[in-house]
Amino acid sequence: MVVGCIPEWDSKILLCRRAIEPRHGKWTLPAGYLENGETVAEGAVRETYEEARARVEKLTPYALYNICYVNQVYFMFRACLVDKRFKPGSESLEVKLFAENEIPWESIAFRVLQETLIQYFKDRSTGQFPFHTGEILSNDLVNV
Amino acid sequence: MVVGCIPEWDSKILLCRRAIEPRHGKWTLPAGYLENGETVAEGAVRETYEEARARVEKLTPYALYNICYVNQVYFMFRACLVDKRFKPGSESLEVKLFAENEIPWESIAFRVLQETLIQYFKDRSTGQFPFHTGEILSNDLVNV
Numbered sequence: 001m002v003v004g005c006i007p008e009w010d011s012k013i014l015l016c017r018r019a020i021e022p023r024h025g026k027w028t029l030p031a032g033y034l035e036n037g038e039t040v041a042e043g044a045v046r047e048t049y050e051e052a053r054a055r056v057e058k059l060t061p062y063a064l065y066n067i068c069y070v071n072q073v074y075f076m077f078r079a080c081l082v083d084k085r086f087k088p089g090s091e092s093l094e095v096k097l098f099a100e101n102e103i104p105w106e107s108i109a110f111r112v113l114q115e116t117l118i119q120y121f122k123d124r125s126t127g128q129f130p131f132h133t134g135e136i137l138s139n140d141l142v143n144v
Numbered sequence: 145m146v147v148g149c150i151p152e153w154d155s156k157i158l159l160c161r162r163a164i165e166p167r168h169g170k171w172t173l174p175a176g177y178l179e180n181g182e183t184v185a186e187g188a189v190r191e192t193y194e195e196a197r198a199r200v201e202k203l204t205p206y207a208l209y210n211i212c213y214v215n216q217v218y219f220m221f222r223a224c225l226v227d228k229r230f231k232p233g234s235e236s237l238e239v240k241l242f243a244e245n246e247i248p249w250e251s252i253a254f255r256v257l258q259e260t261l262i263q264y265f266k267d268r269s270t271g272q273f274p275f276h277t278g279e280i281l282s283n284d285l286v287n288v
Contacts (some may be wrong), residue, residue, distance in 0.1 A: 001145060001217060039210035039279055040217060061275050064205065064219070066183035073145060074183060075208070131205050131275035135183055 004031020004113075005079040006051065007056050007122055012097040013120075016051045018109055019093045026109035029116065030054075033102035044077050052095040054086035063119060063132040065112045065131055068081060074112050078120075078129060097100060100124075105144040112136045146216055147187035148175025148257075149223040150264055151200050156241040157264075158230060160195045162253055163237045170253035173260065174198075175218065181194060196239040198230035207263060207276040209256045218256050222264070244268075249288040256280045262288060271277050 007014040008050055013025045030048040034040060041059045048056050056079035066075040086095050098104075100121050108114040115134060123129045150173055151158035174192040178184060185203045192200050199263045210216040230239050242248075244265050245276035252258040259278060267273045 013244060034217070036215045037212050039150060039277075040208065041277065061208065061277055064184065068181050071180045073178070132186065133183075133205055 001034045001040070002031055002074045003034050003076075004029050004042040004047055005056060005059060005070050005077040005111050006062065006116065007048055007052070007054060007079050007081050008035055009081040009084060009097055013117075014052055014054060014081060014095060014098050015104075015139045016088070016092040017094040017096075019088070020091050023109035025093065026119050028109040029068075029076070029113050031076070031109050031113070040075050041077065044079065048079070049089070051092050052086045054095070055082040055090050056080060057082050059078065060129070061131055062129060063116055063134065065115065067112060067143070068138045069137070069143060070072045074116075076116050084142050103144075106141070112138045113143055114144070130139075145172075145178045146175055146218045147178050147184045148173050148199060149188040149203060149221040150206065150216070150260065151192060151198060151223050151225050152198070153225040153228060153241055156243050157261075158196055158198060158225060158239060158241055159248075160232070160236040161238040163232070164235050166198070167253035168261070169237065170251050171217065171248050172238055172253040173220070173257050175220070175257070180267075184219050185221065188219075188223065190224070193212050193233070195233045195236050196230045197224040202228050203263070204273070205275055206273060207260055207278065209259065209278050209280050211256060211280045213281070216220060216259075220260050247288075250285070252285060253285045255285055260287050262286075
């Protein structure tokens with residue numbers, strides 16, 4: 001199970017550029033494998049600190065994506081950055097806040113995160129963030 | 145990861161009495177381990193058929209419970225029974241529809257399912273079913 005979040009600051013969100021394979025150099029939301037003994041929310045907080053040295057709070061469950069062809073389940077939260085302090089952790093080359101019109105859609109690391117972001121901005125335009133589930137059938141990015 | 149559902153029929157819900165250990169003879173919602181290659185919703189549908197020979201549709205994500213002390217995550221849906229055909233599968237002694245005032249609170253198999261049911265009836269009294277997350281710290285049942 002992979003857990004992660006969309007860290008929000010004003011109307012921007014935090015992305016990390018991967019310093020590791022696969023998808024070295026591509027942009028990702030903070031996310032990684034749930035570890036033993038932690039809740040899904042604790043895992044998302046930990047991954048955000050490891051990858052972006054950022055602290056998040058007020059986590060709200062946002063989406064579950066099934067990726068059956070690799071037997072993975074992604075569980076994503078929305079989250080608020082506690083402050084504007086962040087910097088690359090050991091798995092990141094760069095960490096940066098992006099407004100919606102600045103998102104590097106062609107350089108997102110994984111389809112599941114691209115789907116999460118597309119859904120997020122769609123919901124944000126309505127002001128409603130219901131919980132979503134979906135299935136990812138391939139890792140090819142969609143054209144946004 | 146464990147997946148399951150609350151099968152609804154009119155204002156009743158379907159419970160199964162366990163034919164297997166642990167908690168032989170106690171009542172449970174249909175739930176079991178997610179298998180490789182299936183989505184969480186498919187897993188919940190499969191478990192419902194295996195345990196109660198019942199078909200469910202219109203699954204809505206309802207709650208995620210962390211049970212860190214056994215490294216489990218429960219993901220529960222609400223679901224609609226397709227028809228009133230059900231009977232015990234090989235893991236059940238008995239399968240039965242219960243109105244809220246008939247729920248055998250003292251004989252629910254696992255605390256996580258008791259919490260799911262408490263939350264469910266609380267939400268039902270308001271008509272709103274937001275997605276919930278929670279943490280289960282012990283398997284002792286609460287007094288309802």
